[in-house]
Amino acid sequence: MALQPPGKETTMLIITGLAGAGKTIALDTLEDLGYYCIDNLPSALLASLVRDFAPKQAQPVAVAMDSRNAVDLAALPEKIRELRQQAEIQILFLTADTDVLVRRYSETRRPHPLHIRAESARALPEAIEYERHLLNPLMNLADIILDTSGYSVYQLKDRLRTVLGDAAPALIITLQSFGFKHGTPVNADFLFDVRFLPNPYWDAAIRAYSGSDAPVIAFLEQYDEPRRFVADTAAYLKNWLPAFVQGSNRAYLTVGIGCTGGQHRSVYVTEQIAALLKPDFPGLHVEHRDRKSHSS
Numbered sequence: 001m002a003l004q005p006p007g008k009e010t011t012m013l014i015i016t017g018l019a020g021a022g023k024t025i026a027l028d029t030l031e032d033l034g035y036y037c038i039d040n041l042p043s044a045l046l047a048s049l050v051r052d053f054a055p056k057q058a059q060p061v062a063v064a065m066d067s068r069n070a071v072d073l074a075a076l077p078e079k080i081r082e083l084r085q086q087a088e089i090q091i092l093f094l095t096a097d098t099d100v101l102v103r104r105y106s107e108t109r110r111p112h113p114l115h116i117r118a119e120s121a122r123a124l125p126e127a128i129e130y131e132r133h134l135l136n137p138l139m140n141l142a143d144i145i146l147d148t149s150g151y152s153v154y155q156l157k158d159r160l161r162t163v164l165g166d167a168a169p170a171l172i173i174t175l176q177s178f179g180f181k182h183g184t185p186v187n188a189d190f191l192f193d194v195r196f197l198p199n200p201y202w203d204a205a206i207r208a209y210s211g212s213d214a215p216v217i218a219f220l221e222q223y224d225e226p227r228r229f230v231a232d233t234a235a236y237l238k239n240w241l242p243a244f245v246q247g248s249n250r251a252y253l254t255v256g257i258g259c260t261g262g263q264h265r266s267v268y269v270t271e272q273i274a275a276l277l278k279p280d281f282p283g284l285h286v287e288h289r290d291r292k293s294h295s296s
Contacts (some may be wrong), residue, residue, distance in 0.1 A: 188255065
């Protein structure tokens with residue numbers, strides 16, 4: 001199942017995920033894209049909305065459902081499964097790292113919905129982890145999972161427009177470099193480990209650069225392994241991604257490419273593979289989750 005832009009046969013899009021991960025931004029963006037948006041829908045109203053309201057609208061409908069209705073969460077996944085037998089319902093799940101969410105709440109000074117309703121004085125990180133546990137069954141039903149940890153407001157809006165906008169291509173592939181020491185991407189469909197490649201980190205003269213900078217590129221291209229890995233992996237993805245997407249009826253897919261810190265090898269390999277795939281996959285998108293820019 002793939003998220004469809006306005007005008008396609010989609011009865012309803014459910015926006016859910018962790019508080020602070022960007023649901024308000026998502027709803028604002030969807031409204032700009034032509035969706036009829038409803039925030040904080042009680043789950044008791046979902047069936048009637050799917051049956052009686054959404055099919056009669058000239059525009060697609062998006063609703064936000066999350067832990068603000070914590071009492072109804074346990075029954076919601078099964079209710080969605082039942083409704084999916086009757087109508088096209090798609091789910092966009094937004095998540096983020098706990099430390100990122102804590103920082104966002106500290107900056108906005110807004111209370112977390114589970115933190116303020118807790119019977120005991122639950123610490124904010126504990127409330128976030130509890131919410132993550134509550135929402136895990138919904139995440140397992142999601143058509144797209146977006147980790148917004150590294151996104152600014154504007155980057156998240158751009159990402160949503162790419163996924164949901166009128167100009168969205170049939171197949172959207174994201175190649176994302178990352179560092180294993182910072183954790184694997186939660187939204188990755190494929191993971192490639194490039195920690196076996198020669199490591200520029202041990203050359204102090206180029207350590208501060210990234211895999212998209214000329215000194216690191218020159219370092220890696222003096223070896224045969226990086227070039228072979230790039231060519232073989234690009235060929236594999238080119239041959240098998242269309243079959244994977246067709247077989248699972250999806251139009252959005254994330255490929256994670258990781259090294260130790262996400263600064264050198266994974267960045268280089270991601271950009272080299274992207275250059276080879278771009279002619280065949282015009283919707284390809286590149287992200288470097290853990291890359292730091294070199295400053296002279």
